[in-house]
Amino acid sequence: MRWPSQIIAIYELSSSVSSGDVTESWDSGTTVRAMVEQIDGTRYLKDQELIDKSVYKISRVFGDFSNNIKIVYGSLTLYPIRPWTRNSGRSLINEGTIIAATKS
Numbered sequence: 001m002r003w004p005s006q007i008i009a010i011y012e013l014s015s016s017v018s019s020g021d022v023t024e025s026w027d028s029g030t031t032v033r034a035m036v037e038q039i040d041g042t043r044y045l046k047d048q049e050l051i052d053k054s055v056y057k058i059s060r061v062f063g064d065f066s067n068n069i070k071i072v073y074g075s076l077t078l079y080p081i082r083p084w085t086r087n088s089g090r091s092l093i094n095e096g097t098i099i100a101a102t103k104s
Contacts, residue, residue, distance in 0.1 A: 039057050054102050082099040
């Protein structure tokens with residue numbers, strides 16, 4: 001993996017139960033460096049409206065993040081479509097890769 005040059009923010013979703021009600025909220029977020037690469041872009045028609053859906057591959061030094069996250073990259077908000085995968089790179093540093101997409 002090349003040295004990560006893009007800055008992303010990772011927000012984790014947490015939920016709590018109080019009196020039988022479930023409350024979900026996003027944490028304050030963690031800003032990290034990552035490699036972000038667009039791997040697919042699709043335009044399709046939904047309810048007579050053109051929608052762009054982009055898929056990105058995000059690689060970074062692995063950290064402890066759950067699969068209940070959203071990633072903010074510039075003006076985009078990306079949601080995982082596959083869980084984190086961990087692999088060792090050339091320098092034997094644990095790398096995490098996740099595939100995420102814009103939500104339509």
